[in-house]
Amino acid sequence: MPSSAGPSIGTITEGGRVTQVGEGQDADETTPPVMTFGAPTAGEILAERYELVEHINNDSAGRLVWRGVDVVLRRPVAVVMRYPGGTSATEMLQAAVAASRVIHPNLTGVYDAIDEADRAYVVREWVDGRSLRELVADGPLDGARATAVGSAVASALAAVHATGMVHGNVHPGTVMISDDGRVVLADARTDGDDSQESDVRAVGGLLYYALTGYWPHTEAPLRGATAGHGRAAIPDAVRDANGVVAAPRQVRAGVPAYLDDLTTDLLDGGIAPPSSDVLAAELARLDVPAEDDYLDNSGPLRFAAESGDEPSPLAAAGGRKVALGIAGVLVVALVGLLVGISALGGDDESPRTDPVAAPTSSAPVSEEPPPPARDLQISAARIIDPDSGNRSEVRDAEKVFDGDRDEGWSTETYNRSNFGNLKEGMGVWIDLGTERTVKSVQVHLSSTGASAQLLTGTIDAPSSSAGDRQVVDAYKPGVIGQPFEEHDGTTMTFNGFDADQKYRYLMFWITELPSNNGGFKLGVQEITVQGS
Structure with missing residues (x-):
């Protein structure tokens, strides 16, 4: 493919199917020159592992985007390369390292970040599909699909924000919809001007764009989507004489009222936005199958200004x-x-x-808006080991919630990742002391490469092999979110909780161990629970 600067969503055709990787903004007249001296070629293998297959494009920051293959794990990857490396690539590498610590089904996985001085590159998950920008170019989305996209992005941001980090680059070019319908957020590029609030307001921008095909530039423009950025900039939103953005229902017929309200509330600078986890829970509640009724008796979440505040211009207009x-x-x-x-x-x-x-x-x-999420206290924990008569591994469970990530509980060393076929798995069971509303659970691990899932149940059986077997059998149907399979980070975030359900007992269930000094072993350093 040509290597000249072009749209930042690269496309190639494979057997009639379009393969893409999202990299953010379009290139424009200010695009930095791309260094071609010593540039890689197809077939080159980076770090003795990542084979470059095809040059896709150059993004607006002058970075080269390649489709590649991890020759060790035999999986497709995206390689984002910058010339030179060193200090000029610090922000890119730091953002990649930070992103690699957050594992979530709606975030692109970051596999590696390497600085070779003359060049630096980030290796991440390859996504087969289309960007939201390209999808909406064919026409605005209906309410159900727009809600599903917003729900996925808000859920991803909630996972990022739970670590204290900011994404800082949420716009239609960094939201990818894979061929199987999965929505993923890519390309975090946070800087000092970004905040969790700007991330949340950007979800309002995504909803507006998905529903209307226009981008609602706010007084604090969202990065990568401002007017004039690129020759093929997203059309600006319709405005009145005072510059107030028209509500989605004023732009396009058929937009559901609840979605119109939620979107305009998020874009209204006079209304404090909710936290990302509250927004994710609300959009998840509204994200129901098309044949179901969207508006239940509880109604949609609204964000009202403080009493005594001046009315919002958007409220007056709409x-x-x-x-x-x-x-x-x-x-x-x-x-x-x-x-x-x-x-x-x-x-x-x-x-x-x-x-x-x-x-x-x-x-x-x-x-009253829902109370903000906070760390919940874990009152007790124990190790679940149903298939072993030797109870030597059930000690030190209290270390998983002592606030010290340098010290935790660990399995013994096994000769195979699946516990040497000796057992189906092991678990860390925690008790919150009473039933609570749970927003998310983060599990901090000693190394990458483990497979695990989060389960919930209602029984507290005795700590014995028989009691542990009873817990496992009772908890298996209560899966929270999607399981993580051989994940590439040391933090797993589970946030697939039902906002209308209370939880007391949770179990982190380990099914595959990572490699460790010739054997297979995993440590659980800390478990944190957020809720209200």
């Missing part, structure tokens, strides 16, 4: 804040109608009840 007030007026009218009907029926000999006085105010009562 009229979305008066909906509940109108509902209150209708309630008053209905009560008055019932009173009138009762008075007209005065000759009826049937017993009558005294009319109820109508409320004097139609102002809606603001619902």
Whole structure:
């Protein structure tokens, strides 16, 4: 393929199918020159492991994007290369290292980050599919699909934010939709100007773009998508004479009211946005199959300004804040109608009840937003080992929640990753002391390469082989989120919790051990639980 600067979403055709990798913005007239001296060639193997297959494109930062193959694990990879390495590649490498610590099904996996002085490169997951930018170029998405995309991105951000980090590069070019429907967020490039709040507001921008095909540039523009950035910039949103962005329903018919409200609330600088985990929980609740009813009795989450604040310009323009007030007026009218009907029926000999006085105010009562997530206290932990008569590995469970990641619990060394066929797995069971609303669980491990999942149940059996077997059998149906298979980081984040369910007992269940000094062994350094 040509190596000249072009769209940052590279495409190649394989058997009639388009293969792509998302790298953010389009290149423009200010694109840094790409160093071609000593540039790699197809067939070259980097770090004695990553074979370069085909040059895809150069992104807006002048980085070369290649499709490659990990010759050890025989899996496709994306290789993002920068000339030179050293200090000029520090930000790219640091962002990659930080991203590698967060493992989540809606984040692209980062496999390696290497600095060779004259060049530096990051090796990450290859995604077969299309970017959100390309997908919407064919036409805006319906409410169900837009909600699904927003839900996946918010879930990914919640995992990133739970570590204290910021993504800083959320826009239609970094959101990929794979051929199997998986939504993944790529290419974190945080700097000092980024914040978790800007990440959350960017989800509002994604929803707006998905629903309308326009990008709602805010007073604090989202990186990589501002007006004039690139010759093929995303069209700017429709605005009124005061520069206020039109609500999605004003741009396009058929946008669900709840999604219109949520999107415009997220973009309104006068309304404090929710945390990413609260937003993820709300979008997950709204992300239901198309044949189901989107609006249940609890209604969508709304984010209201503090009392006494000036009304938001978006609220004044769209009229979305008066909906509940109108509902209150209708309630008053209905009560008055019932009173009138009762008075007209005065000759009826049937017993009558005294009319109820109508409320004097139609102002809606603001619902308190859900409390922010915080670290929950673990009251107890123990090791679950149902297939071993030797209980030597069940000690030191208390070290997984003592706040010290340098010291934890560890398995013994086995001769195979699957515990040498001696057992189906081992687990770390934790007790929160009482039933709690759980947002996420992070498990910090001693090394990469393990496979595990998070389970939940309701029983607390005795600590014995028989009791452990009872726990495993009872907890297996209660899987939280997706399992991690041979993951490439040392932190696993599980956030597939039901917002309407309470949890007390959880179990981190290990099925595959990573390689360790000629054997196979894994340490669980710390488990942290967030919720309310």
